[in-house]
Amino acid sequence: MAKASKPLVQTGKAPWLRIPRSGNSLVVLTLIVGFAIILMLVLLPSPQHYVSIQALSELVRFRVTRPAVAAIAIRDATINAATENCAALNQASVKAFTGIVEPAAGAIVTYRFAPDRIAIQIESGGSQTAVLRFSEAADCPLTGAASFVLDRSGTTVSRPLPIVGQTDIGVEFGAPTPPSAGSSAPFGIMWEGTVKVFGRSYFGGKLYPIADAEFPLPVGGRLSSGDDLDPSKAPNGQDSVPPWYGTATAADMGFRISATTVSKDLKLYRPGTSRGEAETFGLGLLTSLFSDPSVAWLPLAIAILTVVMQTIASWMGVWRES
Structure with a gap:
């Protein structure tokens, strides 16, 4: 009687699943694991950074994203605007305004x-520039450009001025125009400033400081969020340019x-550079990753993986003759 043939697989595994005990197999396994880790880091969504900006500048410009938050409370301001239809101002003997100015969405x-x-200037390409709100009178909408001049000798500003939207600080220092005698025209110089970047952890979304992520700003430069701040243009890509939130105090x-x-x-x-030539603050993936306390276990995991790979290599007989 013929003997029954032996099964093709004695260990319960197909031949194509068997891993040869060789150095080449170890190299392939290491490359696969390393590629998987790199792919995970690339596909992992990068959390948003938190940026703190401190500066001293003669000029601040921003595009309004939240009108209610951008409202400005002022007192005894001289207005240069079309206010013929504003009864509260036309009744006053002096064309001064005390109340709240609420810029329209998208206004500069x-x-x-x-x-x-x-001086506070408001420009808009839309049908309405701002709304004047009074404590004991009806609101007055403004059309066209409007400006409010506040005397620094008095207390005409009742609180810090808001910054709510895509923002520019300062203008590039260049050739000055000849000043007139006795004038005190502003030049828009940014005198100093710093930008400090904080990371946000992958797990939990908590803020943490990033080493060496504080940048000094040069005198006479301009810091921009990336919006061209042209009132005649629609805020193209407004959603893609994150707004700033803060205050400007005289x-x-x-x-x-x-x-x-x-x-x-x-x-x-930077001052003295060609128009449109800008530096961009950038943080690499590894810079943020290795500062993230939520992934502080990563070096330990790499060390454990190294020990495991060495153990597998010893078991496979890679480091000794077969």
């Missing part, structure tokens, strides 16, 4: 500093600016 608000006064040499944003693509225009 500019704060200009001079030693003796502060100081001795300009506005003391304190703002935050979640953008990591701020643009710095």
Whole structure:
């Protein structure tokens, strides 16, 4: 009687699943595991960074994203705007305004500093620029450009000026125009500033400081969120350019600016460079990753993986003759 043939697989595994005990197999396994880790890091969504901006500048401009938050409370401001239809102002003997100015969404608000006064300018490409709100009178909508001049000798600003939207700080320092005698025209210089970047952990979304992620700003430069801030143009890509939120407080040499944003693509225009030539603040993946406390276990995991691979190599007989 013929003997029954032996099964093709004695160990319960198909031949193509058997891993040869060789150095080449170890190299292939290491490459597969390493590629899987790199692919996971690339596909892992990068959390938004938290950016803190501190600066001293004579000029601040921003595009309004939240009108209610961008409302400005002022007192005894001289207005240069079309106010013929505003009964509350037409009844006054002096064309001064005390109340709240609420810029329209998408309007460009500019704060200009001079030693003796502060100017607030609002421009919009839409049908309405802003709304004037009074404590004991009806609201007045404004159309066209409007400006409010505040005397620094008095307390015409009742609180810090808001920054709510895509923002520019300062203008590039260049050839000045000849000043007139006795004038105190602002030049828009950014005197100083720093940008500090905080990371956000992959697990939990908590903020943490990133080493060496604090950048000084040069005198006479311009820091921008990336929006061109042209009132005649629609805010193209507004959703893709994160807004800033903060305040501008009048100081001795300009506005003391304190703002935050979640953008990591701020643009710095250095003084003396060609128009449109900007530096971009960038943080690499590894810079953020190895500062993240939520993945502080990663070096330990790599060490454990190394020990495991060495153990597998010893079991496969790679480091000894078969």
